[in-house]
Amino acid sequence: MQDLENTEAQRAQRHNGIVVVGVGNDFRQDDAAGLIAARRLRDCGILAEEHQGDFATLMETWKDAGSLILIDAIAPGRVPGAMYRLNASTSALDRQVFNTSTHAFGLADVIELSRTLGTLPPRVLVFGIEAKNLAVGVGLSPEVEASLPELVKEVMVCVLTQSGVPSVPLW
Amino acid sequence: MRTRTINVNYLARVEGESAMLVRIRNGRVAEVKLKIFEPPRFFEAFLRGRSYLEAPDITARICGICPIAYQMSAVHAMEDALGVMVPKPIRELRRLIYCGEWIESHALHIFMLHAPDFLGYPDAIRMAKDHPRIVQQGLELKKLGNEIISFLGGRAIHPINVRVGGFYRTPTRMEFGPLSERLKRGRDVCREAVQWTRTLPMREYPRDYEFVALQHPGEYAMNEGRIVSNRALNITAREYDAHFEEQQVPYSNALHSMIKGRGTYLTGPLARYNLNLGLLPAPVREAAREAGLGETCLNPFQSIVVRALEMFYAFEEAIRIIEAYDPPETPSIDYETHAGTGYAATEAPRGTLYHRYSIDDRGIIQDAKIVPPTSQNQKMIENDLREYVTPRVDIPIDQLRAECEQVIRNYDPCISCATHFLKIEIEREA
Numbered sequence: 001m002q003d004l005e006n007t008e009a010q011r012a013q014r015h016n017g018i019v020v021v022g023v024g025n026d027f028r029q030d031d032a033a034g035l036i037a038a039r040r041l042r043d044c045g046i047l048a049e050e051h052q053g054d055f056a057t058l059m060e061t062w063k064d065a066g067s068l069i070l071i072d073a074i075a076p077g078r079v080p081g082a083m084y085r086l087n088a089s090t091s092a093l094d095r096q097v098f099n100t101s102t103h104a105f106g107l108a109d110v111i112e113l114s115r116t117l118g119t120l121p122p123r124v125l126v127f128g129i130e131a132k133n134l135a136v137g138v139g140l141s142p143e144v145e146a147s148l149p150e151l152v153k154e155v156m157v158c159v160l161t162q163s164g165v166p167s168v169p170l171w
Numbered sequence: 172m173r174t175r176t177i178n179v180n181y182l183a184r185v186e187g188e189s190a191m192l193v194r195i196r197n198g199r200v201a202e203v204k205l206k207i208f209e210p211p212r213f214f215e216a217f218l219r220g221r222s223y224l225e226a227p228d229i230t231a232r233i234c235g236i237c238p239i240a241y242q243m244s245a246v247h248a249m250e251d252a253l254g255v256m257v258p259k260p261i262r263e264l265r266r267l268i269y270c271g272e273w274i275e276s277h278a279l280h281i282f283m284l285h286a287p288d289f290l291g292y293p294d295a296i297r298m299a300k301d302h303p304r305i306v307q308q309g310l311e312l313k314k315l316g317n318e319i320i321s322f323l324g325g326r327a328i329h330p331i332n333v334r335v336g337g338f339y340r341t342p343t344r345m346e347f348g349p350l351s352e353r354l355k356r357g358r359d360v361c362r363e364a365v366q367w368t369r370t371l372p373m374r375e376y377p378r379d380y381e382f383v384a385l386q387h388p389g390e391y392a393m394n395e396g397r398i399v400s401n402r403a404l405n406i407t408a409r410e411y412d413a414h415f416e417e418q419q420v421p422y423s424n425a426l427h428s429m430i431k432g433r434g435t436y437l438t439g440p441l442a443r444y445n446l447n448l449g450l451l452p453a454p455v456r457e458a459a460r461e462a463g464l465g466e467t468c469l470n471p472f473q474s475i476v477v478r479a480l481e482m483f484y485a486f487e488e489a490i491r492i493i494e495a496y497d498p499p500e501t502p503s504i505d506y507e508t509h510a511g512t513g514y515a516a517t518e519a520p521r522g523t524l525y526h527r528y529s530i531d532d533r534g535i536i537q538d539a540k541i542v543p544p545t546s547q548n549q550k551m552i553e554n555d556l557r558e559y560v561t562p563r564v565d566i567p568i569d570q571l572r573a574e575c576e577q578v579i580r581n582y583d584p585c586i587s588c589a590t591h592f593l594k595i596e597i598e599r600e601a
Contacts, residue, residue: 027232052235052327052328054235054317054327056275056279056313056314056317057327060314105283109296112296113295113296113299116296116299116300116303117299117303117306117307118303
């Protein structure tokens with residue numbers, strides 16, 4: 001894996017205001033997927049923040065961003081580990097799908113609150129990975145773990161393309 | 172027989188999972204049950220066999236909204252067991268971190284969860300379309316509360332810097348940097364917010380509560396004091412179990428707390444205000460008077476005004492503590508571990524939080540008891556609903572459902588803490 005630390009890609013990401021945030025909880029099994037994705041993205045030289053989901057400080061992470069990429073686990077019920085890429089730039093996410101948060105402020109609500117207050121960046125892409133298990137505990141399910149490399153790759157391609165450095169070898 | 176049924180399968184803007192049943196038969200309220208079905212979380216059992224040092228960090232995991240309350244009750248109970256008295260600078264820093272939690276928790280409830288009820292919005296997002304400045308202010312205040320917790324606790328959610336005997340690390344005076352100035356701006360915004368809550372459409376609903384809260388001479392109690400009530404209760408935390416009992420009810424995973432021989436009581440901002448108003452500093456009492464609060468406040472709907480007032484107080488107190496800060500010689504004091512039982516009650520944003528631990532001579536926890544404020548208020552929520560619905564049994568069902576939800580949110584209940592949400596069923600039978 002090429003080390004992209006302080007490379008053209010990171011500078012371009014900063015210059016273009018591309019903010020990447022992985023959201024989740026390390027102690028709720030598959031809910032940690034967004035956090036782990038952020039860690040792996042950083043290992044690949046992408047600037048990516050981890051966030052526990054508190055809505056007020058989460059909104060701060062994309063203040064002044066031009067493009068926002070969010071990664072979060074989504075509610076189980078269909079295919080565990082399935083990856084979803086959703087454009088939330090102009091339309092709301094399904095509140096029933098992104099509902100795992102305290103006090104009924106899930107990721108869908110935070111995005112809509114930010115849109116209402118005029119603080120949402122013009123481009124918002126949400127990568128969701130379907131959880132299998134959100135009970136108390138640590139470690140991802142095999143299904144989510146198996147899908148995570150593909151999700152990380154997709155986010156990298158997206159960041160590098162939007163940063164204008166698509167020629168960087170990724171893997 | 173005429174039956175009317177209202178079902179709310181998922182009441183938003185309450186932390187945790189629960190249901191409410193209101194059954195109306197022949198125009199009378201026949202049954203009210205707050206059914207908490209969030210699974211039991213077994214924290215008291217997890218704690219057995221763990222080191223006493225772990226209790227503050229393990230119990231902080233009970234709640235993402237009020238982790239400091241859990242840390243404070245746990246650390247003070249352990250210090251009670253070990254006979255540890257922390258020096259004043261440590262005591263002040265603990266009060267400061269509690270101010271942070273009161274600010275962030277009250278700001279969340281006032282602006283994002285409770286205010287939409289008063290203004291007729293289904294949620295804060297819809298409210299923000301018409302009242303963006305108010306919601307922005309709420310977010311700013313909440314962030315300042317989070318900032319205090321992050322600064323002293325290491326992080327905003329489940330902080331990790333509190334330990335038995337003090338802190339793992341204490342800040343230098345320099346490290347506070349511009350925090351005090353930011354808090355002063357927040358205090359001004361908060362003072363406006365107190366007056367804004369006065370403008371909210373307010374239902375008249377005076378209640379005859381037994382209020383229970385901590386009381387401490389010379390300060391509005393947070394971390395220590397005697398447990399007192401307006402009906403002559405005046406005890407130490409060590410006497411809690413002799414005066415309070417928990418009852419199991421078949422329909423709820425949370426225990427109901429009662430005062431032995433008397434029954435239900437209310438804990439939280441309204442209780443604190445009514446028992447400790449005289450201990451608030453003059454600017455806060457002045458803000459209370461301007462907000463239309465009298466010497467007593469018996470209307471649970473006005474809890475939103477009292478929460479705003481307490482938030483204003485927490486800003487005042489945080490600024491006072493920072494400006495007078497004299498760093499401790501060491502972040503924590505030395506002590507010897509020995510067997511014992513310790514007791515503590517502190518004031519979580521939503522009410523009194525009681526902890527009791529027994530440890531052996533190696534400091535291993537043998538027994539733990541935790542009584543969160545929502546457990547204590549659970550029965551009173553049912554009483555409030557019964558009394559509220561009784562004269563209103565014939566109003567349109569959607570309106571009654573919305574008003575019942577507001578009655579519940581007066582308490583800022585934290586169901587996750589109590590199980591140890593909210594689905595409301597109102598059945599009308601005639």
